[in-house]
Amino acid sequence: MQLANPFAASGKWYKGNLHTHTARSDGELEPEEIEQSYRAAGYDFLALTDHDRVTEPGEVSDEEFLLLLGAEMAGDQGEVAEQVHVVAFGLASAGDVPEGPTVPDAIAWAVDHGGEAIIAHPYWSGLVVSDLLQWEGHLGIEVFNTTCHVTKAKGHSAVHWDDLLGRGRCPWGFAVDDAHRSTSHRPTDLCRAWVMARAPELTREAVLEALRAGHFYSSCGPAIHEIAMCGGEVRARTSPVKEINFVAQRWAGGSVAAPEGTALTEATYRLQGHEAYLRVECRDTEGRWAWSNPIFLGD
Numbered sequence: 001m002q003l004a005n006p007f008a009a010s011g012k013w014y015k016g017n018l019h020t021h022t023a024r025s026d027g028e029l030e031p032e033e034i035e036q037s038y039r040a041a042g043y044d045f046l047a048l049t050d051h052d053r054v055t056e057p058g059e060v061s062d063e064e065f066l067l068l069l070g071a072e073m074a075g076d077q078g079e080v081a082e083q084v085h086v087v088a089f090g091l092a093s094a095g096d097v098p099e100g101p102t103v104p105d106a107i108a109w110a111v112d113h114g115g116e117a118i119i120a121h122p123y124w125s126g127l128v129v130s131d132l133l134q135w136e137g138h139l140g141i142e143v144f145n146t147t148c149h150v151t152k153a154k155g156h157s158a159v160h161w162d163d164l165l166g167r168g169r170c171p172w173g174f175a176v177d178d179a180h181r182s183t184s185h186r187p188t189d190l191c192r193a194w195v196m197a198r199a200p201e202l203t204r205e206a207v208l209e210a211l212r213a214g215h216f217y218s219s220c221g222p223a224i225h226e227i228a229m230c231g232g233e234v235r236a237r238t239s240p241v242k243e244i245n246f247v248a249q250r251w252a253g254g255s256v257a258a259p260e261g262t263a264l265t266e267a268t269y270r271l272q273g274h275e276a277y278l279r280v281e282c283r284d285t286e287g288r289w290a291w292s293n294p295i296f297l298g299d
Contacts, residue, residue, distance in 0.1 A: 004172075004214025004293050006198035007226045014197045014207060016045035018089045019072070019120065019142070019176035025050035028181045031057045034190070039065050041191035045207055047089035054094040066202050069093070072120065073109070075100030078131040085120035086110070086138070087176075090208045107137045116208060118174055122160040124148035129163040139211060140172035143291050144220055147178040147189040158247075158281070158291070165277050165294055166249035172211070173279075173291050175218030193220040214293040221288025227280055229295070234278060235268045238290070241282040248275040271297070 021027035022034050029037065031048060035057060038046045045066035048055045054071050070089035075098075078084050086106035092114025098105060103119075110117035117138040119127070124145065132141070141161060149155025161173050175193040195218050199210040210216060217224045223239040236244055240263035245255045252275045256267035263285070269278070279294040 004295075005227065006196075006210070006215035006217065007224075007228070009198045009210075009213075009215050011198050011200040011206075011210075012202075014044040014066075014199055014202055014210075015194050016043055016047070016066075016197060016207070017177050017179065017191075017194055018047045018068075018070070018118070018174060019049050019087050019145070019178045020046055021050055021072075021178070021180050022048060022055055024053065024055045026180060031055055034179065035065070035067065037190055043191070043194065044202055045197075047087075049087050049089060052097050052099065054091060054097060056094050063202070066204065066207065068115075068204060068207075070115065071097045073097060073101055073106040075106075076102045078125070078127050080128055081126040081131065084125060084127065084131070086117050087120045087142075088113070088115050088117050090115035090204060090211075092204075103135050104137070107135065111137060116211065118142060120176075121145040121148045121154070121178065122157040124152060124154040127160065129160065129167070132160060132164055133167065133169065138171070140174055142176050142178075143173035143218060144175040144193055144289065145178045146176070146192040146220065147180055150187045150189055156289075162247065162249070165279070168276070168298075170294070170296060172214050172216075172293050173218055175220055175291065194218070196223075217290060217292045219288075219290035221286060222282050222284045222290040224280065224282065224290050224292055227292055227295075232271050233268050234271065234280070234295070235266065236280045236282070236292075237266045238264070238282045239284070240265055241284045244280065244282045246278055246280060248278050252276075253278065 047068040049070035069091040088110030197216040244267035246269035
């Protein structure tokens with residue numbers, strides 16, 4: 001059994017977005033403007049991930065807000081996807097971004113530059129599980145992407161995540177904004193999704209270590225207060241929600257829903273012994289979701 005349990009880890013909760021564009025590529029806001037937007041919305045850290053370049057902000061991080069260097073790369077093809085996008089974040093320094101890299105090359109570039117990589121918006125890109133099974137060395141995939149949700153209704157990629165988990169792969173799931181625009185004819189894609197990382201301090205090294213260890217959960221609304229295992233049961237405590245789901249491979253797992261007109265803040269699932277993994281997700285009355293990372297229960 002392997003449990004990446006941020007709820008039992010020491011430290012504080014830090015809220016961050018790991019996929020953000022500025023006017024240096026195809027975003028509407030200058031780096032300083034988007035930084036201020038996320039500061040004002042209560043975020044603690046932000047990765048600037050413009051297309052094909054590392055954007056260096058005019059202001060450096062301070063004790064209250066951490067800026068991470070990053071980039072979004074595209075070039076490889078999938079079975080159906082015309083392009084596969086890889087988001088690098090947490091880079092130790094700026095550098096020339098490779099042009100049109102393969103996915104393995106993009107992941108290696110991120111790691112070689114002191115950062116990490118995730119596969120961006122699988123549903124929007126048209127990725128299938130045969131694509132995702134080819135690649136290694138990245139931390140995980142985007143389980144939710146705000147801009148893909150508000151522009152194409154293709155922001156949710158939990159099915160892709162479960163396809164991998166059910167085959168014994170162990171990626172973490174990340175909720176991100178992929179922020180481009182502040183206001184337009186559609187809802188804003190700023191400050192709508194996040195990861196909540198449990199780290200001892202707000203530094204690049206501590207946040208990266210928390211993300212690598214899976215000491216975070218993802219959300220676009222609800223809070224997950226605790227996930228604990230005791231006596232063959234998994235208990236989840238959340239902010240008020242309409243449903244709490246315990247998701248496992250194929251037909252395993254279970255769901256608990258609040259009666260009409262009420263809300264849940266806690267649910268329990270008794271393990272049946274055949275679960276290879278178990279992750280918790282919940283949905284609030286506004287249709288917003290939160291996702292824990294999986295507990296791996298098999299060998």
